[in-house]
Amino acid sequence: MPNHSSPSASLLRSHVVSTIIPGLDLRPYIGDGFADPVGQQTIAVSDPMTRRTLTNMPEAGPEDVEAAVAAARAAFDTGPWPRMPARERAAALERLADGVERAAGTLALLEATDTGKVLAGVRAWDIPQAAAALRFYARQVLEADEIRVSATGDRSVRLTHVPVGVCAAVIPWNFPFACTAWKIAPILAAGCTVVVKSAERAPLSVQALAGLVVEAGFPPGVVNIVAGRGETTGWYLTADPRIDAVTFTGSTATARAVVGASLRRLPRTVLELGGKGSTLVFADCDVDDAVAGTLEAAFDCAGQSCCAGSRIFVHEALYGEFLERLVCGARTRRLGDPLDAATQQGPQIDDAHLGRIDAYVREAVAGGARCATGGGRPTPDALFYAPTFVTGASRDARISREEIFGPVACVYPFADLGEALHAANDTDFGLSASVWTSNPETARKAATGLQVGTCWINGFGSFDPNVPWGGTKLSGRGRELGAVGLHEFLDTKAVWDLMPSQSEPAEEPARLPPHG
Secondary structure, eight states, rough: OOOOOOOHHHHHHHHHIIIGGSSSSSEEHHHHHHOOOOSEEEEEEEEETTTTTEEEOOOOOOHHHHHHHHHHHHHHHSSGGGGGHHHHHHHHHHHHHHHHHHHHHHHHHHHHHOOOOOHHIIIIHHHHHHHHHHHHHHHHHHOOOOEEEEEEEEEEEEEEEEOEEEEEEESSSHHHHHHHHHHHHHHHTTOOOOEEETTTTTHHHHHHHHHHHHHHHHHSEEEEEEOOOIIIIHHHHHHOOOOOEEEEESSSSHHHHHHHHHTHHHEEEEEEOOOOOEEEEETTTTTHHHHHHHEEEEEEEOSSTTOOOOOOEEETHHHHHHHHHHHHHHOOOOOTTTTTTTTTTTOSSSSHHHHHHHHHHHHHHHTOOOOEEOOOOOTTTTTOOOOOEEEETTTTTTTHHSSOOOSSEEEEESHHHHHHHHHOSSSSSSEEEEESSSSSSHHHHHHHHHSSEEEEESOOOOOTTSSOOEEETEEEESSSSSSHHTTEEEEEEEEEEOOOTTOOOOOOOOOOOOOO
């Protein structure tokens, strides 16, 4: 059963509601400051733990989005940011990272409150990851340089990188602050400008970023932040013909709508989409480590993660023991208030999403599968879903093939590496996988054979700003992070340099005849 809030968690929540949120300016941040929205539409932002409304966020309508894009366009076309020396852009990113670190406690509280994510995890991962990404791309600005290549006839060609222009960044609700930093850091490092649309379910930490942008001294219009629903604000933004690039994290279905809305302009797109992650457990693994890693992969962020390991393939020699230990781990997992230090799993984001999760499980059980543990709501009046392991599900069933985005994983036995790879790759998704084995050759073959963008060996969930992140198949297009993440927002320009080299003597000028 989920634990009730501790006194310390209640005090933290009271501080968020009475002090932090009232101190936020919730209006759209456009150009050089916060602006009163043209329309009167608002979005109710709720706390998944208490199910109470935290605040009503002004929703950016078409006029507000138009103003934000116009500000970003002017900042790119005529403003100083794209023309600024690299060291000055890098310094601004460093100042923003400094601000994120100073505000880490407030940012973590906001995000844990409106997402239901465990506060300790947000403090330890999300906010530090955001700051690290900003600092990484500050260094990338300084390292970027033109290169020379040789062409036909020994001609010298300079290759330069130029910013693509105005970018739209559409943010997910499960990792809002980290994903925002992952998107805007390379955009800003490249010399582009950006309009950020925060997630309607969890906009508060991203809204707090606006104040940090002001403190860091970015020129007007370089960063703009609007809030709203995907079908309204998001559509207005991605359909605007002045947008040169779109970076989006969310479901594959929503990505199709984003791409459709932007077809008029055909902007560059970076899409980080859904997943149906696989965990491959071989009989020679370190069982203790594999159990702990598999539980983390299945249930981190209450399963509301694109890289969740929701399909677990266990070698038949280990299957019975491993399943028993997974069930024990799931049953002892501590569900509770995300602001409580002892909590391991918080609530789902809202009623609609919890109902969707439960529908997948009920359908699977009706089709002959069984829940080895979990399979329902521990309490009817809260948004928790019990950590659930499903066995006996057909690999063609919806629960095996579609992204559930909840604390539910299917467990299957396999006989050998070939069968495991075939089953793991039998999906429309290709974001991530983890492999547990003590045999280096097995690890090598599994990592090579898995059709994913990221493979963890004897681990799960490692990220670094220097390491690209993204998927194959319906899990996305392009990459975030790493040097390649910067180049998603740069165009390569070839300059055929036919001028005489400065190091070579110029031809002697023609002599004029003497006077007289």
